[in-house]
Amino acid sequence: MIVGSPQITGLSADVIAQLIAELGPLWTEQRKRRLQARPRQRALGAGARYRLVFVDRLLATLVHLRHGVTHDVLACWFGVDRSTITRAIGEVRPLLAERGCTVASGIRLRTMADVIQFLGASGRTAIIDATEIRFRRPMPGTAGRDRYISGKSKQNAMKALVVTDAEGCLLFAGALRPGSCPDITQARDAGLVQLLAAQLDLQILADAGYQGLGAQTGGQVITPPHRKYKKNPPPWWEEMFTQRRKAHSSRRIRVEHGIAHLKNWRALARHHGRRPLLEDTVPAIAGLVSHQRATHRLAATTG
Structure with missing residues (x-):
């Protein structure tokens, strides 16, 4: 996928793979806590499926940070609504901020x-x-x-x-x-x-x-x-x-x-x-x- 190339995201494929492996479980746990905090509880697996999976959410966030691409343009690229991109970036960006600077x-x-x-x-x-x-x-x-x-x-x-x-x-x-x-x-x-x-x-x-x-x-x-x-x-x-x-x-x-x-x-x-x-x-x-x-x-x- 062209969105995941180093020229677009500023990161190599190996680094993106490490981010997916590290942040994927954190994002899943974050989503689970958010759903459990709702007054109305749903059965496990119920509700609409996400049209934008975590990998695409991460790539959209990286492209937005790297090139300042607007949410409207990213929504067209990924075939979703603008609000979905806004929500995705709002979920992934704090996870990236909590990682800190890697020195070794x-x-x-x-x-x-x-x-x-x-x-x-x-x-x-x-x-x-x-x-x-x-x-x-x-x-x-x-x-x-x-x-x-x-x-x-x-x-x-x-x-x-x-x-x-x-x-x-x-x-x-x-x-x-x-x-x-x-x-x-x-x-x-x-x-x-x-x-x-x-x-x-x-x-x-x-x-x-x-x-x-x-x-x-x-x-x-x-x-x-x-x-x-x-x-x-x-x-x-x-x-x-x-x-x-x-x-x-x-x-x-x-x-x-x-x-x-x-x-x-x-x-x-x-x-x-x-x-x-x-x-x-x-x-x-x-x-x-x-x-x-x-x-x-x-x-x-x-x-």
Whole structure:
């Protein structure tokens, strides 16, 4: 089926097969609980049969996240009603979000606490940054409407916190905040300072937006060096300052590559749905991207 090709879903056939085997039983159990919660009980096997089986529901969700295909178009492709596609995506997307980021076989990170614990145990260096996801402006009269306007892009956006390792492999994406929220405030709200206090000898690279966290974390968060001389700096100092900033930028650039992999999915390049859906969309896509890359790394090492 063409909908299941890597060019359409962004995932290889092996990864899709793993998703079907993993999420299929969870979706079946979710559907069973929903039916049992109804006041009116039906006999086992009663009721109309689903026209859209789970595999098609998963593929429709992947295509929607990857290319931002509207529910109307997906309904035409799969030969069902638009409401069926909307319901299917609403059922599968939370299941994808709960999987977390895959870093190795059998190891998944779902929260910031999981990330810090994994980094402390593995001795890896992490890189942290924030990325903005544009969305439609809230309607007039909405409380706090202006707080979604980003001071950087001057557009309505939500800001997601992204953590990768030194190679750019995704470890975490989430902790959404309005676009006007400073990067350092978002990291503090995510509990980074408290988590690092319990995990010593861990380095996290960050850009200038996180200056100040280094002092709060005992130097574990490393930011670009400050400019000591504002006017007429000595030539030797200016050259040293430039080299240090360039070296820091060269190490930190990997997180930009991780963010680029996320933004390849159209649902995060510009979000056209309801704003609360981003809470599930961001971790769902991060989990898919990390799973795909982890599968490639495993195939490369075993091949």
